[in-house]
Amino acid sequence: MLSGTAFALAAGLMWGLVFVAPLMLPAYPPALLAVGRYLAFGLLCLPLALLDRQDLRALRAADWWEAAKLSAIGNFLYYLCLAAAIQRAGNPLVSVIIGTLPVVIAVASNRRNAQRDGHLPWGRLAPSLAAIGLGIACVNHTEAAGLAADETGRYLQGAAIALVALAAWTWYPIRNADWLRAHPDRNPRAWATAQGLVTLPMSLLGLLALLALQALGLPGVPADFALPLGPQPLAFVGLMLAIGLFASWGGTLCWNEASQRLPTTLVGQLIVFETLAALAYGYALRGAAPSGLALLGIGLLVAGVVWALRVKPVATGA
Numbered sequence: 552m553l554s555g556t557a558f559a560l561a562a563g564l565m566w567g568l569v570f571v572a573p574l575m576l577p578a579y580p581p582a583l584l585a586v587g588r589y590l591a592f593g594l595l596c597l598p599l600a601l602l603d604r605q606d607l608r609a610l611r612a613a614d615w616w617e618a619a620k621l622s623a624i625g626n627f628l629y630y631l632c633l634a635a636a637i638q639r640a641g642n643p644l645v646s647v648i649i650g651t652l653p654v655v656i657a658v659a660s661n662r663r664n665a666q667r668d669g670h671l672p673w674g675r676l677a678p679s680l681a682a683i684g685l686g687i688a689c690v691n692h693t694e695a696a697g698l699a700a701d702e703t704g705r706y707l708q709g710a711a712i713a714l715v716a717l718a719a720w721t722w723y724p725i726r727n728a729d730w731l732r733a734h735p736d737r738n739p740r741a742w743a744t745a746q747g748l749v750t751l752p753m754s755l756l757g758l759l760a761l762l763a764l765q766a767l768g769l770p771g772v773p774a775d776f777a778l779p780l781g782p783q784p785l786a787f788v789g790l791m792l793a794i795g796l797f798a799s800w801g802g803t804l805c806w807n808e809a810s811q812r813l814p815t816t817l818v819g820q821l822i823v824f825e826t827l828a829a830l831a832y833g834y835a836l837r838g839a840a841p842s843g844l845a846l847l848g849i850g851l852l853v854a855g856v857v858w859a860l861r862v863k864p865v866a867t868g869a
Contacts, residue, residue: 554808570832585630628715632716645713676859732810
């Protein structure tokens with residue numbers, strides 16, 4: 552339990568970095584941010600693959616296909632929507648929407664994986680879920696109160712796109728945990744590297760698609776945008792390499808380690824660490840401390856996680 556929680560915390564701290572990248576590069580289209588992030592991830596995984604070459608050779612075609620699906624939905628679709636939502640509605644709103652993941656994943660996995668992981672009694676789980684939900688509501692109320700009247704449409708658009716990101720990131724940890732728990736003999740580090748390797752051809756295809764969209768004058772990339780590196784090439788490349796290494800590979804590795812140690816329902820609640828990290832980074836970038844109500848919400852999120860860790864799964868009969 553302790554080591555699994557520590558790995559989940561490390562993953563959350565690294566994943567929180569991806570919430571500030573769209574704010575640091577506001578002129579960059581979300582699709583280019585997604586392509587750039589996972590192109591860097593794929594390139595970084597090439598030398599890492601040498602360390603895990605024996606484990607990677609043991610993967611079958613079905614395993615590589617599963618890695619491709621996980622990357623397409625949990626990486627590309629998720630980050631495309633996340634970046635678009637953050638640029639429209641801001642970091643705190645999107646952070647708290649994604650912060651509902653502990654509740655969403657718990658509801659989705661508690662019945663679905665009861666035979667494998669045991670069942671967390673809803674009555675004992677309810678206080679932690681209520682605390683997490685109330686905490687998210689407090690943070691969201693604080694952000695909505697400062698919204699200007701002419702920003703409502705863009706704000707709501709960002710919220711809607713964030714819901715798509717929420718759906719993608721709900722599917723990813725459950726499906727990824729299914730594979731890891733079904734293959735306890737496999738190396739989680741090699742599985743993280745495998746997901747990185749499959750992003751490389753996907754990213755190259757994505758970049759070609761963006762070039763084609765711009766050449767044809769179709770939506771996606773402004774006609775005057777300087778592809779492929781944009782107006783801040785050094786900042787873009789450096790940031791993409793940083794989040795490719797830490798958020799993509801490092802975060803996935805730590806999450807895989809946590810997923811092999813903890814029931815899926817508890818792992819799902821520990822995604823709250825990502826929310827806390829994203830909020831902390833966002834407030835730091837904004838240069839402003841959270842309000843009292845926001846601090847109360849963050850405290851409730853932490854309390855919900857601590858409470859959830861005390862709940863033990865109950866074995867379910869066949």
